[in-house]
Amino acid sequence: MNEKVAEFLGSKREFARTITATIIGDFICAFAMTYFFQQKGFLSGGVGGIGLLLKFLYDIPTGITVFVLNVPLVILGYFLINKKFTTYAMVSAFVLSGALLFFDQFNNPFLLDDSFLVAVIGGAINGIGMGMLFKNGSSQGGLDIVAAIFKQRFNVNIGNALFGMNMVIVSMGCIAFSLDRGLYTVIAMYVGYNLLDRIQMGLGERKQVMIISSQYEEIKRQIIQKVNRGVTFLDGSGGYKHTNYKVIYTVVGRRQLAQVKEIVAHADGNAFMAVTDAYEVRGKGFNTSEL
Structure with a gap:
């Protein structure tokens, strides 16, 4: 790739690896959000959590909400942070939105009675998807872009920024629905982010x-x-x-x-x-x- 294209996409090898991981990772995340979080009214982190919240309140398709919310954030990230990071975040936002709309067309074959089990399994699947994204230099866009801006402009740790924003989303869910659903969401996030970290660093082999x-x-x-x-x-x-x-x-x-x-x-x-x-x-x- 020439230098101009490489500024946005990296080398050919990096592009192939990141795009593949983005597609697979986003489909895994969308699978968890659609078939596990939605069946019990749980939220997830980031823009996906806001999309689920609006889905439960107003029945707006999560894929549409995720895409609409990501557009201004991607534009903001383009001007304020790394172009390559923002490019892959934009691609990821598009893929995640499409995957959410795709899975939403089918009946849920994974209905479970136990809410705790749904939170753990859904969180684990979502963590695997996020781990693939972050390990290969991609993300789901959305609040990841905001966290990166906070890191660059105010030297705020990305993990702390994401935690703070996600807690706001969880609090909104508790107010709109119930404390139980909010706490199950916290369990799902805990499982997901821990698995994400393990995938990023390796599984101790x-x-x-x-x-x-x-x-x-x-x-x-x-x-x-x-x-x-x-x-x-x-x-x-x-x-x-x-x-x-x-x-x-x-x-x-x-x-x-x-x-x-x-x-x-x-x-x-x-x-x-x-x-x-x-x-x-x-x-x-x-x-x-x-x-």
């Missing part, structure tokens, strides 16, 4: 391991040979005895962790080992199916 042992050379050798993972030595010092030692640091796949534990146990039964989830791991060897 990779583990970072720190090992303190006098047998660090043997442990290093076996991890490299048997697990086929790189190892880094960090210089450490005991806080009590002030003894200097080597700290072994490595990142492995979830299925490889058992091998590392076995290696450490055989090399040094008194070794100290700490394991935590590792997110957004990049580099050689971390894009293969073996992880």
Whole structure:
């Protein structure tokens, strides 16, 4: 792509990835809003929540409301924030509106009696859709644009801005309908945003391991040979005895962790080992199916 087009769409590879994720992500979100949130009168975050609120009050199709509300916000974002972000937000708003209108043509095949179950399942599905959007540089437009403007102009954290605006929408729902519906909406949002974060950062399939042992050379050798993972030595010092030692640091796949534990146990039964989830791991060897 030439520079002018790339300013709005990015590279060809980025365009293909983002457009694909936008279409799939928006259809997933629309599915959750239409078949789960609407059946119990729950709201969602952002402009979609306002669209659902107007749907319940005045029976205005959610897809139309979402599109109409997004138009001025996209125009505002075009002049105030990143052009690429705004372009994909505009595309996403159009796709989401079309998906909402599409699903609205069919009877709901997922009717459930339990409101809590509807909130959890609907929130999870919506979170998966939002996670796909944000992970690939897109969004649902709407209040995401407003939050980005607040971040750029007033240095307000995007998460805090979205939380504040969504709480206003939930409060409107509580006033218009009932406290129960508002609280179920909060549950759906909590599940959705937590799943969104997990998708953005990864699902903890990779583990970072720190090992303190006098047998660090043997442990290093076996991890490299048997697990086929790189190892880094960090210089450490005991806080009590002030003894200097080597700290072994490595990142492995979830299925490889058992091998590392076995290696450490055989090399040094008194070794100290700490394991935590590792997110957004990049580099050689971390894009293969073996992880």
